Amino acid sequence: MDVELRQLRCLVAVVDEGTFTDAAIELRMSQAAVSRNIAALEQSLGTRLVERTTRSVGLTPSGEGVLAKARRILALLADLEGEARAGTGRLRIGYAWSALGQHTAEFQRRWAATFASTELHLVRSNTPTAGLADGSTDLAILRRLPESAAVEHVRIGEEKRYCSMSSDDPLAHKRSVTLARIAQRPVAMDLRTGSTTLDLWPESERPGDVIPTHDVDDWLNLISSGKARGITAESTAHQYRRRGIVYRPVRDAPPVRVYAAWSRKEPPRECEQVVQLLKGLYA
CATH class of the missing domain: 1.10.10.10 (Winged helix-like DNA-binding domain superfamily/Winged helix DNA-binding domain)
Incomplete structure (x- = not known):
């Protein structure tokens, strides 16, 4: 070979x-x-x-x-080359949708102060494990746990749920909305990596029409067209501000749990310290 x-x-x-x-x-x-x-x-x-x-x-x-x-091979090679050039380590943190939302910039500042010798890379990876399974990331921020025994995880915080809709939607003038009202129109869902599933609604009140999307950009484009509404974590509302889209709190929905996750076989260096830093953002 x-x-x-x-x-x-x-x-x-x-x-x-x-x-x-x-x-x-x-x-x-x-x-x-x-x-x-x-x-x-x-x-x-x-x-x-x-x-x-x-x-x-x-x-x-x-x-x-x-x-x-x-x-995995290419990622390991990139690590080797990067460390050889810079004499420093690197940690790649993956996410599928919105990293840490409003906390992202603060996390980057705290990282630089705490781990000065380790380079931080935030990597968007639209996979259920945000890159852990294919080796393109070392640690992941997840709002939906994958069905994988190979992934270790710990909860680092919670975020409110928001409804995303076009600015001319009949609900756009409301200060907050309910699950039942959202379900009166088609709902866009990323069933692979999104934080929303039909289980969010009582069985008798579920949306009659669910439109599957492939990633956050696809989801946002569909919603901005007025063809669907969406439900997402608060971090999305902070990170993806777009003209023609508004976000409103969903007052009767449970919060989204946010997790840090990593490969059980290959935990990142200083994993516990990184987790504590992440938890501190949501405290």
């Missing part, structure tokens, strides 16, 4: 960018070179990794497994 790093980079880029053309632009290579590297990787591993159609690129089951390992 003769696997090269550039082949792994091509695989990751094709998946992240969605097409061979965009991957080539990102890697500053020709599209033909990207295709050759993917083909060489498949030949070295003896299995097909990528399913390519005229409109999209998908992974085979083998490809999914190889992608996760490729991300």
Whole structure:
């Protein structure tokens, strides 16, 4: 087996960018070179990794497994190179939607004062573990716990729930709203990484129409169009202010629990100190 790093980079880029053309632009290579590297990787591993159609690129089951390992290898290499250059450590904190919301800037300031020799990277990763499973992050901020025994977690705080709606929505003039009123229109939900599920409503009062979205940008675009409402954590309301969208507290909804999470097998360095720093933001 003769696997090269550039082949792994091509695989990751094709998946992240969605097409061979965009991957080539990102890697500053020709599209033909990207295709050759993917083909060489498949030949070295003896299995097909990528399913390519005229409109999209998908992974085979083998490809999914190889992608996760490729991300880990490239992340470890980046860590090694970064530490060798700077003589310092690095911690990558992942999040799917809104990091720490209104606390994000304060967290960055406290981090610089507490961990001066460790570089902080906030990484947006729209996956259930915010990058932990594929090795692209070391610690994650989660508002929805994944079904994975490989992830350790601890609650660091709570956030109020807010309804997001278009500024011309009939509820936009209200100071606060209820779950029942929200459900009278279609509700947008990210069922992979969002903090809202149908379990938030009593069974008899659930929305009649749920529109699935893929990430926070998709969710915001749908809501700003007026086609749906959404329910989210307070941090989203602070981090994603957009013209044409308003946020109102949901007065009869329970708060969103916020967790710090990490790989059970590979906890980050100074994990307990980092957790205490995060808890202090919500105290």
